[in-house]
Amino acid sequence: MSSRTQEELSVAELVHYGPLSQARALVTANLDRRVSHVELVGELDQVRRCRPYTAIVLHHAAAHGVWAVESALRLAWERGASCVVAPEDVGVPRSTVQLAERLRVALFAVPADPARHALDLAGAIASPSAARAMLTARCAELFGERTSARGIVGVVNAEVPGVSAALVAADGHVLAGQSAAAAAPGLRVPVPGPDGRPWAELVARLSTDSPGWVEVVRTILHLARAPLAAAVARGRLSLADRVAEDRLILTALLRDEPSPDAERAAADAGWRTAGNHVAVALRAEGVSIVDATPGLVARWRETFADRPLVPTADGWVTWWTGDEATAATVARVVEKGLTRLAAPVALTAGVGRPGRDLPGLRRSLTEAGLAAAGRDEGARVRCFADLGARVVLACLPVGEIAAASAVALRELVESPEGPTLVATIAAVLDCGGSTSQAAARLGVHRNTVLGRVDRLRAKGIDIDSADRRLALHIACYALLNAWPTPEP
Amino acid sequence: MREISAADLPALMTGSRLLSASTGFIVDACLDWVAELVDRHGPVPLVGVADLPPESPCAAIAMVGSVTALAELPPTGEEPELAVRALEARLGHPLRAVMPLAAATVNALFPIAAAAVSGLPLVDCDGMGRVLPLIQQSTYALAGLPLTPLAAVGAAGDVVVVDAAATRADPLLRAAVTTAGGWMLCAMNPTTAGHLRNAAIPGAVSRLIDVGRVLRTAADHTALLDDLTRVLGAKLLGSGRVVELSHDTRPTGPGLPANPTSVAVVEYTGAGRLIRLEAQNEFLLATVDGAVAAAVPDLLCLLDRRERRVVDPESVVVGDHVDVLVIPAAPVWHTPEGLRLAGPRAFGFPVGHPREGISP
Numbered sequence: 039m040s041s042r043t044q045e046e047l048s049v050a051e052l053v054h055y056g057p058l059s060q061a062r063a064l065v066t067a068n069l070d071r072r073v074s075h076v077e078l079v080g081e082l083d084q085v086r087r088c089r090p091y092t093a094i095v096l097h098h099a100a101a102h103g104v105w106a107v108e109s110a111l112r113l114a115w116e117r118g119a120s121c122v123v124a125p126e127d128v129g130v131p132r133s134t135v136q137l138a139e140r141l142r143v144a145l146f147a148v149p150a151d152p153a154r155h156a157l158d159l160a161g162a163i164a165s166p167s168a169a170r171a172m173l174t175a176r177c178a179e180l181f182g183e184r185t186s187a188r189g190i191v192g193v194v195n196a197e198v199p200g201v202s203a204a205l206v207a208a209d210g211h212v213l214a215g216q217s218a219a220a221a222a223p224g225l226r227v228p229v230p231g232p233d234g235r236p237w238a239e240l241v242a243r244l245s246t247d248s249p250g251w252v253e254v255v256r257t258i259l260h261l262a263r264a265p266l267a268a269a270v271a272r273g274r275l276s277l278a279d280r281v282a283e284d285r286l287i288l289t290a291l292l293r294d295e296p297s298p299d300a301e302r303a304a305a306d307a308g309w310r311t312a313g314n315h316v317a318v319a320l321r322a323e324g325v326s327i328v329d330a331t332p333g334l335v336a337r338w339r340e341t342f343a344d345r346p347l348v349p350t351a352d353g354w355v356t357w358w359t360g361d362e363a364t365a366a367t368v369a370r371v372v373e374k375g376l377t378r379l380a381a382p383v384a385l386t387a388g389v390g391r392p393g394r395d396l397p398g399l400r401r402s403l404t405e406a407g408l409a410a411a412g413r414d415e416g417a418r419v420r421c422f423a424d425l426g427a428r429v430v431l432a433c434l435p436v437g438e439i440a441a442a443s444a445v446a447l448r449e450l451v452e453s454p455e456g457p458t459l460v461a462t463i464a465a466v467l468d469c470g471g472s473t474s475q476a477a478a479r480l481g482v483h484r485n486t487v488l489g490r491v492d493r494l495r496a497k498g499i500d501i502d503s504a505d506r507r508l509a510l511h512i513a514c515y516a517l518l519n520a521w522p523t524p525e526p
Numbered sequence: 527m528r529e530i531s532a533a534d535l536p537a538l539m540t541g542s543r544l545l546s547a548s549t550g551f552i553v554d555a556c557l558d559w560v561a562e563l564v565d566r567h568g569p570v571p572l573v574g575v576a577d578l579p580p581e582s583p584c585a586a587i588a589m590v591g592s593v594t595a596l597a598e599l600p601p602t603g604e605e606p607e608l609a610v611r612a613l614e615a616r617l618g619h620p621l622r623a624v625m626p627l628a629a630a631t632v633n634a635l636f637p638i639a640a641a642a643v644s645g646l647p648l649v650d651c652d653g654m655g656r657v658l659p660l661i662q663q664s665t666y667a668l669a670g671l672p673l674t675p676l677a678a679v680g681a682a683g684d685v686v687v688v689d690a691a692a693t694r695a696d697p698l699l700r701a702a703v704t705t706a707g708g709w710m711l712c713a714m715n716p717t718t719a720g721h722l723r724n725a726a727i728p729g730a731v732s733r734l735i736d737v738g739r740v741l742r743t744a745a746d747h748t749a750l751l752d753d754l755t756r757v758l759g760a761k762l763l764g765s766g767r768v769v770e771l772s773h774d775t776r777p778t779g780p781g782l783p784a785n786p787t788s789v790a791v792v793e794y795t796g797a798g799r800l801i802r803l804e805a806q807n808e809f810l811l812a813t814v815d816g817a818v819a820a821a822v823p824d825l826l827c828l829l830d831r832r833e834r835r836v837v838d839p840e841s842v843v844v845g846d847h848v849d850v851l852v853i854p855a856a857p858v859w860h861t862p863e864g865l866r867l868a869g870p871r872a873f874g875f876p877v878g879h880p881r882e883g884i885s886p
Contacts, residue, residue: 112816133790137800
């Protein structure tokens with residue numbers, strides 16, 4: 039008996055692919071209630087005797103007017119009926135609809151003969167598997183018509199009553215569908231990617247868990263897998279195409295004299311070449327640009343929508359266009375966006391100064407690249423304008439120069455006061471040879487600095503030697519940047 | 527012995543409006559005419575049915591037809607006496623008293639007019655305790671008093687005497703009423719005071735005056751409801767705003783005058799229960815959230831909360847703020863026979879009366 043009960047259809051199922059699809063739904067409360075019986079009511083007193091989970095169909099003989107429909111609703115509520123179906127010509131007013139909403143009794147109006155409708159309902163609930171097969175077939179048909187993952191998951195959410203579904207990536211990110219479905223435990227069906235490897239999961243939350251119904255939903259989810267894999271493959275292909283196309287256009291645009299074709303292609307891609315541009319360059323240490331591009335561009339689009347992200351030899355570039363764009367505002371947007379993006383690789387960004395039209399964009403891109411290449415550990419987003427000429431230093435291969443310096447200045451570096459003397463050289467040279475300014479910067483007495491300069495001379499290092507000063511300055515800069523920061 | 531003077535008539539009409547659940551927009555013209563008759567002929571003695579010798583012949587006086595037609599074709603003034611004399615002629619003996627068939631609207635006034643012009647006392651009773659649409663829907667009929675012979679008089683001076691079975695008398699009379707101009711004044715239910723004792727709703731006329739005084743003098747809304755509960759046993763079904771009004775909302779059987787109307791009231795308080803009133807001339811059925819809460823023969827009426835006036839099915843409009851009151855009918859109406867004659871089923875509602883199965 040219990041298995042028979044579990045196979046029963048719900049009101050929602052009768053609405054979606056049963057006879058109630060012909061009815062006008064006036065109140066759609068409690069659609070998850072199952073329907074066990076159908077009662078064609080010719081006299082109101084019949085409702086008083088009906089069993090729970092009955093679909094009550096009011097015949098004209100009982101629907102004496104709006105008051106009779108309301109009485110039937112009331113009795114249906116008292117008896118735990120599943121829904122009330124009234125003849126359309128009774129003319130159910132707003133107040134009656136509100137009463138049904140308050141009682142949470144589903145109410146439908148049918149234009150045709152209620153007796154025939156009752157027969158159709160009885161037929162449907164007598165053979166739930168036939169009705170469910172129709173649902174499965176309908177879903178399969180609709181899956182074939184949808185080309186995106188969102189559309190395919192949408193079919194499940196729209197057509198399968200009482201089910202909310204989502205497509206969830208391996209890291210828990212919801213790719214399509216309802217996030218609520220992803221949060222709750224329910225049915226899970228693995229979805230392979232175009233390469234056949236596990237890619238995501240279709241998860242579904244069911245409002246009822248009768249075994250028959252669970253099987254129907256599982257079948258429908260299985261049917262969705264192949265169309266989903268196809269949709270993903272299409273998406274990946276189109277993403278790869280888009281990235282390659284963008285790269286080509288940007289390369290053509292950045293030539294000294296771009297062709298009209300390049301400018302037309304840029305316009306087709308939705309890029310504005312005229313106006314004020316602020317360029318941004320992204321870098322990721324130790325990552326293959328080619329490998330990281332598809333994943334990064336996909337995430338970038340989720341965060342920055344249609345703003346292009348074009349791969350280059352060193353990383354990726356993008357730009358903001360508009361008179362309101364300044365380096366500071368763009369830096370803020372990028373900083374926030376990178377946080378939201380949560381890319382699996384560590385990204386740093388450089389922001390160029392604003393520039394007008396294509397020459398300005400070109401310059402801004404170069405500046406952004408320089409700013410991004412710096413090794414300032416503190417900041418994820420750096421503005422070229424803030425760094426100025428220092429970007430040149432930031433581009434130096436500090437590690438290699440430090441290693442060379444350690445060899446060239448071995449005696450100095452390995453002496454007990456090596457670090458102090460290196461810092462003193464850097465300070466004196468930074469201050470243009472002024473020992474008093476260097477003393478102030480180092481926080482020592484000028485005589486101390488003079489003493490250290492004498493000791494340096496004794497080691498054969500002459501700060502005043504014009505032909506060695508630049509090499510010495512760079513070597514100390516590299517050493518100070520390569521050494522670990524002393525504990526305060 | 528109590529008397530009805532012209533000074534009592536305004537209170538009587540106010541009470542009558544509540545118990546007929548109608549505004550009585552036309553009866554004001556009749557009121558002046560009857561007041562003038564009472565002034566001319568002297569106050570009408572109001573006697574209890576037990577105060578009359580049992581063998582005293584008496585008959586009910588009632589206008590049958592449309593009150594609107596009465597406004598268009600006012601009485602000449604001769605009708606009350608003509609009706610009494612025509613019935614006396616048919617019976618072959620004089621009447622010793624007259625009584626109302628239904629002490630409400632104009633039918634509360636015509637018996638007073640008949641009593642005044644004929645010099646007869648008015649029995650303090652009636653046969654409905656409210657307004658019911660058919661002349662055989664009375665406690666007189668319920669007690670087995672004959673409806674006929676009855677004498678009907680039209681405004682043109684037509685006199686029709688009907689001798690027929692009770693169920694045929696109403697359709698026959700209505701055919702005559704149509705020809706006579708839309709209304710006729712009738713003397714009917716000829717009986718004796720002895721038989722009337724067990725057939726009438728006692729005190730129906732004096733109750734109108736008492737209720738009228740309450741309505742005219744109540745200090746405020748709360749006091750009014752308290753007084754109506756005290757005097758009539760009225761019960762407040764709910765208070766709210768009229769949100770919908772629809773006409774011809776349900777099929778009706780033949781023989782009932784007027785068109786059906788449905789009034790939806792949403793309560794102010796709590797969950798905002800839906801009170802639906804089904805009417806046809808009078809309010810006949812009240813459901814609260816779909817459950818039958820009150821029905822004929824109990825009297826359902828709407829009181830405008832702001833103006834403290836009775837709102838009838840014809841004058842109610844969407845947006846009215848109303849109290850829905852239920853005034854219990856005379857106990858005899860709650861007997862199985864009473865409910866069969868004037869319960870909801872008699873008006874085409876296939877539902878039981880809320881008191882069905884409860885001994886009156």
